[in-house]
Amino acid sequence: MADRLAFLTTPSRPRERRAPQERLGDRHEVYREGALLPVIAGQAGRCMDCGLPFCHHACPLGNLVPDWNTLVAHDAWRSAAARLLATNNFPEFTGRLCPAPCESACVLAIDSDAVTIKNVELSIADRAWESGYDRPQPPERMTGQRVAVVGSGPAGLAAAQQLTRAGHTTTVYERADRIGGLLRYGIPPFRLEKHRLDRRIDQMRAEGTRFRTGVAVGRDVAADDLRARYDAVVVAVGATACRDLPVPGRGLPGVHQAMTYLTHANRVDEGDYAVSPLSAEGLDVVIVGGGDTAADCLGTALRQRAAAVTQLDINPRPPARRAPGQPWPVHPKVYRVTTSHEEAGGAAAEPRVFAATAVGFDAGPDGRLAAVRFAEAEQPGRRPLPGTECTVPAGLVLLALGFSGPEQDGPDRDDPEQDGPEQDGPSPADRADRPGRADRGDPADRGGGRARGGGLVGQLGLTIDPQGRLTRDDGFAAPADGVFVAGDAGRGQSLIVWAIAEGRAVAAAVDRYLRGSTELPAPIAPSDGPLTV
Numbered sequence: 001m002a003d004r005l006a007f008l009t010t011p012s013r014p015r016e017r018r019a020p021q022e023r024l025g026d027r028h029e030v031y032r033e034g035a036l037l038p039v040i041a042g043q044a045g046r047c048m049d050c051g052l053p054f055c056h057h058a059c060p061l062g063n064l065v066p067d068w069n070t071l072v073a074h075d076a077w078r079s080a081a082a083r084l085l086a087t088n089n090f091p092e093f094t095g096r097l098c099p100a101p102c103e104s105a106c107v108l109a110i111d112s113d114a115v116t117i118k119n120v121e122l123s124i125a126d127r128a129w130e131s132g133y134d135r136p137q138p139p140e141r142m143t144g145q146r147v148a149v150v151g152s153g154p155a156g157l158a159a160a161q162q163l164t165r166a167g168h169t170t171t172v173y174e175r176a177d178r179i180g181g182l183l184r185y186g187i188p189p190f191r192l193e194k195h196r197l198d199r200r201i202d203q204m205r206a207e208g209t210r211f212r213t214g215v216a217v218g219r220d221v222a223a224d225d226l227r228a229r230y231d232a233v234v235v236a237v238g239a240t241a242c243r244d245l246p247v248p249g250r251g252l253p254g255v256h257q258a259m260t261y262l263t264h265a266n267r268v269d270e271g272d273y274a275v276s277p278l279s280a281e282g283l284d285v286v287i288v289g290g291g292d293t294a295a296d297c298l299g300t301a302l303r304q305r306a307a308a309v310t311q312l313d314i315n316p317r318p319p320a321r322r323a324p325g326q327p328w329p330v331h332p333k334v335y336r337v338t339t340s341h342e343e344a345g346g347a348a349a350e351p352r353v354f355a356a357t358a359v360g361f362d363a364g365p366d367g368r369l370a371a372v373r374f375a376e377a378e379q380p381g382r383r384p385l386p387g388t389e390c391t392v393p394a395g396l397v398l399l400a401l402g403f404s405g406p407e408q409d410g411p412d413r414d415d416p417e418q419d420g421p422e423q424d425g426p427s428p429a430d431r432a433d434r435p436g437r438a439d440r441g442d443p444a445d446r447g448g449g450r451a452r453g454g455g456l457v458g459q460l461g462l463t464i465d466p467q468g469r470l471t472r473d474d475g476f477a478a479p480a481d482g483v484f485v486a487g488d489a490g491r492g493q494s495l496i497v498w499a500i501a502e503g504r505a506v507a508a509a510v511d512r513y514l515r516g517s518t519e520l521p522a523p524i525a526p527s528d529g530p531l532t533v
């Protein structure tokens with residue numbers, strides 16, 4: 001520690017954000033670039049090095065938090081980067097997007113402000129890129145074994161990077177036209193600018209990982225053929241089957257899944273469209289849902305100059321502080337003002353209606369959506385309470401109700417057709433002509449023709465548990481020999497930090513399967529979960 005008493009003398013400093021009005025004028029990240037560096041050594045110095053680092057255990061990656069706090073406090077950035085990169089393949093993503101359960105578990109947080117661990121992590125990550133400490137690590141020798149990874153979200157990417165670095169020839173198959181999963185087409189650029197994702201993918205290419213985009217395994221290439229061509233297959237297809245809301249009026253033009261909306265908005269930033277074919281501009285928007293996806297819809301709608309935005313959250317307003325049932329060190333459910341809610345006006349102009357459930361969508365004289373009917377949600381039970389119904393005008397409804405599990409041979413989430421016929425703009429086929437994206441590689445990956453029936457799940461003999469997740473044993477292995485399951489596909493809808501941890505752990509399992517033993521780290525088991533009481 002630079003100053004043993006810094007936790008008493010140095011106040012916590014949050015990361016500096018740009019002013020909401022400035023942010024709404026662009027889609028750049030909301031935080032001010034470089035603002036952390038002058039203060040971060042002092043912030044890292046607030047770590048007490050308490051000897052019982054609950055932060056380390058609360059992080060699914062087992063990030064060595066006290067170690068890098070001490071190193072940053074002493075300006076030892078190269079060593080700090082080495083410690084961070086030893087446990088986390090993508091700290092530039094978690095440093096921006098992780099909800100930081102480590103901070104909830106920081107010993108200082110018992111009666112004070114936690115160390116700003118996530119900001120320290122981000123500063124190390126960004127500095128490592130700038131200084132060349134985070135450089136490609138191609139394998140010293142190849143094993144001669146070939147691995148296919150299906151899905152290019154954080155789980156698939158982490159698995160692929162670990163396996164490539166271990167010397168296995170690794171190919172990532174992605175059905176979308178770009179790599180990245182929800183990092184690419186879910187999370188908006190105002191929370192993660194995509195050049196950061198591209199930079200990481202370039203690094204992986206330089207290490208030897210191969211990428212095949214625009215290939216839906218189970219549809220464009222038979223999954224069992226893939227299994228026959230590779231020594232092992234990792235299935236990291238995410239859990240992107242959107243929950244729906246089967247209430248009267250659901251089929252009206254103007255009611256859409258949030259992921260359709262966010263995918264289009266992200267495509268504007270990628271240069272595919274000048275204007276989103278599903279824009280909120282000038283419309284009264286109602287977002288149904290209360291999580292990250294809903295907050296991302298809010299921030300996007302505000303940037304598109306929606307006339308008004310209302311968010312219906314079925315849960316009651318959480319308490320301002322930890323409830324007695326959620327004691328330290330668990331990550332508590334408390335009232336949070338996200339950056340999107342701050343842009344909507346903060347707590348003073350709260351767009352959320354808590355304990356509210358949508359009960360129907362009403363059409364106007366033109367047959368299009370005109371209003372949402374909602375009611376107070378009974379707690380617990382969440383049923384609409386009779387006599388509480390009211391309406392809010394709506395020209396666009398976005399359903400952000402979470403995900404039920406992996407998609408099973410349904411339409412691509414990316415496919416505008418899946419969410420009603422009203423959207424204009426180029427078809428997916430038109431878009432495929434654009435340069436600079438599709439990386440389809442070996443024609444064998446698309447052909448030998450169409451896949452047989454049964455899709456990925458049927459062709460690989462995968463099974464589904466009662467929660468809708470792909471089953472795997474305690475070594476991430478699916479029922480079929482040589483097939484492994486990782487990320488949201490096996491865990492259910494979760495977080496980036498868990499996806500990276502799953503990717504690292506499944507890579508260790510695959511390496512052991514191929515070589516009989518492994519030196520790769522396995523930070524979690526499939527049954528591990530967040531700290532609970």
Ligand SMILES: Cc1cc2nc3c(=O)[nH]c(=O)nc-3n(C[C@H](O)[C@H](O)[C@H](O)COP(=O)(O)OP(=O)(O)OC[C@H]3O[C@@H](n4cnc5c(N)ncnc54)[C@H](O)[C@@H]3O)c2cc1C
Nearest residue numbers: 151153154155175181182217237238487488494495496499
């Ligand atoms: C809008 C939104 C915001 C979020 N914000 C946060 C956040 O701030 N912090 C956080 O920690 N978490 C956040 N999450 C959750 C986080 O993004 C996920 O938990 C994480 O991306 C899961 O990673 P994954 O690799 O398992 O799956 P995904 O990221 O879903 O990637 C799966 C990939 O597999 C591909 N695929 C599917 N089927 C096939 C097939 N048959 N063939 C080829 N490819 C296929 C898909 O196209 C996709 O690219 C958010 C999620 C959403 C939707």
Ligand code: SF4
Nearest residue numbers: 059063094098102118
């Ligand atoms: S990855 Fe998340 S939980 Fe782990 S140290 Fe970083 S912010 Fe904390």
